[in-house]
Amino acid sequence: MLENALTFSHSLLKNTINQGDLVIDATAGNGHDTLFLAKLVGPEGRVLAFDIQQQAIDNTQTLLSEHNILNTSVIHDGHQHLNKYLSENTLINGAIFNLGYLPGADKKIITNKDSTLAAIKTILPKLANHGLVVLVVYYGHPGGQTELSALLDSVTQLPQQKYAVLQYQFINQVNQPPLVLAIQKK
Numbered sequence: 001m002l003e004n005a006l007t008f009s010h011s012l013l014k015n016t017i018n019q020g021d022l023v024i025d026a027t028a029g030n031g032h033d034t035l036f037l038a039k040l041v042g043p044e045g046r047v048l049a050f051d052i053q054q055q056a057i058d059n060t061q062t063l064l065s066e067h068n069i070l071n072t073s074v075i076h077d078g079h080q081h082l083n084k085y086l087s088e089n090t091l092i093n094g095a096i097f098n099l100g101y102l103p104g105a106d107k108k109i110i111t112n113k114d115s116t117l118a119a120i121k122t123i124l125p126k127l128a129n130h131g132l133v134v135l136v137v138y139y140g141h142p143g144g145q146t147e148l149s150a151l152l153d154s155v156t157q158l159p160q161q162k163y164a165v166l167q168y169q170f171i172n173q174v175n176q177p178p179l180v181l182a183i184q185k186k
């Protein structure tokens with residue numbers, strides 16, 4: 001069967017990320033993507049996982065310790081401040097954004113276009129060759145469509161000589177199924 005947005009996002013990362021890489025989980029949430037990335041890069045690699053909610057930080061840390069993960073820094077800060085946690089010449093091999101609200105928490109606390117675009121703008125110049133930014137965009141909630149429109153406006157303008165930009169979505173499903181955007185540095 002065709003992969004859903006989440007499994008497709010993981011397949012893209014699996015095909016790109018290697019052991020020893022530096023990767024970003026821009027929206028840690030309950031930590032599922034963080035754990036996935038931590039396993040992909042292995043003990044020699046490094047994951048920086050960001051979230052603005054204490055509940056997300058706690059849930060992610062709990063999940064990681066249950067799996068004895070030691071290569072990850074879980075950072076209670078917005079992804080738009082990513083630069084504070086990286087030295088100037090550090091290259092990023094991959095990043096994932098899972099946009100929307102934290103499942104099981106306050107649905108009014110959502111990712112928003114300004115911080116999401118700011119984080120992407122920070123990551124792109126630091127991407128290694130063939131490095132990949134994957135965004136899984138949930139947009140069925142209030143505010144979601146605004147973020148999606150801003151994102152599409154922005155990523156469609158990235159120069160094709162420098163980046164390959166992909167959109168993946170089921171187009172015959174009800175209830176605004178999530179879509180995947182992926183940006184790869186050429």
Ligand SMILES: C[S@@+](CC[C@H](N)C(=O)[O-])C[C@H]1O[C@@H](n2cnc3c(N)ncnc32)[C@H](O)[C@@H]1O
Nearest residue numbers: 027028029030031032033051052078079098102
């Ligand atoms: C859809 S959830 C992420 C789910 C997560 N990937 C998982 O596997 O459980 C979106 C998360 O983004 C977080 N968030 C919202 N704005 C943020 C920002 N500026 N920086 C970092 N995280 C943010 C929310 O607190 C929420 O936990």
